[in-house]
Amino acid sequence: MASKPARPRSPHLFSGPMQLHYRWSPAMTASIVHRATGDGMATIGTLLLVWWLAAIAAGPAAYGVFLDVFTTSTGSLNLLGWIVGVGLTWSVFQHMMSGIRHLVMDTGAAFELKVNQRLALLTFVASTLLTIAFWLFLGNK
Amino acid sequence: MGTEIGRVRGLGSAGHGAQHWWHQKLTAGTNFLLIVWLLASIATLPSYDHGTVRLWLHSAWAAIPMALLIASVFYHFRLGLQVVIEDYSHKESRFVLTVLVNVFTLATAGTAIFSILKVAFGATA
Numbered sequence: 001m002a003s004k005p006a007r008p009r010s011p012h013l014f015s016g017p018m019q020l021h022y023r024w025s026p027a028m029t030a031s032i033v034h035r036a037t038g039d040g041m042a043t044i045g046t047l048l049l050v051w052w053l054a055a056i057a058a059g060p061a062a063y064g065v066f067l068d069v070f071t072t073s074t075g076s077l078n079l080l081g082w083i084v085g086v087g088l089t090w091s092v093f094q095h096m097m098s099g100i101r102h103l104v105m106d107t108g109a110a111f112e113l114k115v116n117q118r119l120a121l122l123t124f125v126a127s128t129l130l131t132i133a134f135w136l137f138l139g140n141k
Numbered sequence: 142m143g144t145e146i147g148r149v150r151g152l153g154s155a156g157h158g159a160q161h162w163w164h165q166k167l168t169a170g171t172n173f174l175l176i177v178w179l180l181a182s183i184a185t186l187p188s189y190d191h192g193t194v195r196l197w198l199h200s201a202w203a204a205i206p207m208a209l210l211i212a213s214v215f216y217h218f219r220l221g222l223q224v225v226i227e228d229y230s231h232k233e234s235r236f237v238l239t240v241l242v243n244v245f246t247l248a249t250a251g252t253a254i255f256s257i258l259k260v261a262f263g264a265t266a
């Protein structure tokens with residue numbers, strides 16, 4: 001491996017300093033955001049989910065510590081609660097939408113340039129609308 | 142080297158490429174169902190105090206899908222993180238990071254499943 005230095009490897013992005021190898025497109029954004037949201041959920045999301053479950057199991061005191069980190073004394077979300085809450089729900093919806101796009105493309109469909117780019121843009125529109133809908137639902141309960 | 146068709150059939154260095162890819166897709170499907178269930182459950186909980194949330198997880202209707210979600214999502218992201226490591230990391234660090242991902246996945250999954258079972262089999266109040 002080390003004896004062949006300059007061979008391009010996947011993912012190959014740059015052909016010079018600050019010079020992209022390709023013209024940037026929605027599909028590339030969807031691709032890297034799929035990776036970023038997957039990694040974010042797998043690390044931060046996993047730790048939070050496991051902490052939440054362990055706190056429920058450990059009892060009211062441990063659960064109170066969890067709530068205190070993300071809420072104010074009145075019980076509404078604090079700044080961190082909003083950032084983590086909206087960030088995680090958007091990540092879930094975005095990864096879900098681009099994941100469905102992946103599965104569609106695995107059937108060999110939607111590789112035509114126009115359809116492909118439009119579907120990539122659509123994942124962002126859909127995930128943002130779903131995130132807004134989710135939080136409006138919570139707020140109006 | 143082998144033939145083209147032999148390579149396509151997944152006979153890569155470890156012989157597991159096609160299976161890895163397929164399991165990523167299978168768990169994508171089960172993730173979808175279970176994540177929709179979790180979001181809907183959280184959204185429709187009457188409140189988020191300890192008593193309410195614990196009573197919810199105590200029910201088999203929540204404990205079983207939650208345990209299945211842990212299995213599906215954690216297997217899915219372990220497969221996914223392995224691909225990410227193999228894309229960016231080479232030589233010794235690739236081995237170390239892969240082991241770390243396995244340790245992380247097993248430790249978090251174990252804690253999650255234990256917590257779910259403790260609540261599910263615990264007393265009602």
Ligand code: HEM
Pocket residue numbers: 034035036037038039041042045046092095096099100102103165166169170172173176214217218220221222224225
């Ligand atoms: C909501 C339902 C989900 C769907 C439909 C879905 C779908 C997918 C698909 C199709 C892939 C493979 C992409 C490829 O072939 O390159 C993938 C990769 C991945 N997923 Fe998911 N996923 C879901 C939920 C999750 C969750 C909850 C997590 C983390 C906790 C996660 C973490 C990952 C990671 C880390 C990867 C690897 C990303 C990469 O290779 O860049 N996924 N997902």
